[in-house]
Amino acid sequence: MNGCPELEALILAQSEHAPDALAHLRHCPACAALVEEHRQLEKDLFRLVDPLPPPDLVSRVMARVAAEPAPVRLEMKTALSILALALMAAVLTFVANHGNIGLLGVRAASGVVAWRHLFMGAGEAMTAIWSTAALPFVVAMAGLVISSVWGLRRLAAHRVVEVEVRP
């Protein structure tokens, strides 16, 4: 079969009715026989069907399922984890302050004042930018928002399916 195309390519080309492949098959009995064997094999394979499962498969599965706790949604698990972490952080903070709630209040108040100063500074900076370069600022912000939304949409569309569940 010197000069014959690869069988895989030939079968594919034949299925697409490529003129070259059809012409080759008309003049090459060896390739034509191989392609016909594959066609016949496919025909036989398509006749196979799945076996019936054991009649008690469902009842056995459900007996094992009955012994399991009800499934918990991932969101619920995440929410519970966040709640547990928040509680743990609260306890740790309480312990770190030696149980002194008053000291905790002073620290919280000073934190609020510090953040207030930070926000006021940021607000003044924004006002300065707006008064000197409003248009470039708007364009830059719009670009940032559009690219972020586009990126998020792509991320959502190509989210990986979690099909692999291992022990």
Next chain:
Amino acid sequence: MLAERTETLPYRAEVLAARKGDRSAFEALVRSVQRPVYGLCLRLLRTEAEAAEVAQETFLRAYQHLGRYDDSKPFDLWVMAIARNLCLDLLRRRSRVHTQDVDEMHEALPSGERSQEEGVIAAEEHRSLESAMATLGSDDREVLALYYVQKRTTKEIAQVMGVAPGTIMARLFRAREKLRRQMKTEDAS
């Protein structure tokens, strides 16, 4: 668009109900997909007892991990992927295959509907085909079973096997070519 697509997915209502703890909804899901799941297990493992055990384990895992299932994708493919992983784990642990296991599988695997006149010859052809298939590796048996027996699309097969859809046709050809050669060898002997 996404909402429209997910609305059309089968088993969606049952999955939602099962997630809320409705065990009868989960039972309906098991009934719907038990045949392809058991079929794939039997093709891969080649013993009825192991296939039944792994199919049970598959559904149990599916129930335990329903929260992780992405319901924008077909439920049956997700379960098939779990079954496949469990089968491959078991195959890795196996050291050798007993001959009687293969014989057992021949009895268990039926072929499609056929008339009585065709019966005897078709049964012999079917037996020879199954026998040749049993000599192939698990990768080849799997792709042949999913495509020809379960009539899955290449995209669906790729999802179950965790490979690129573009590789499926090449895998199918290679598996079919090995099967053809094996059948030739069996015919010659």
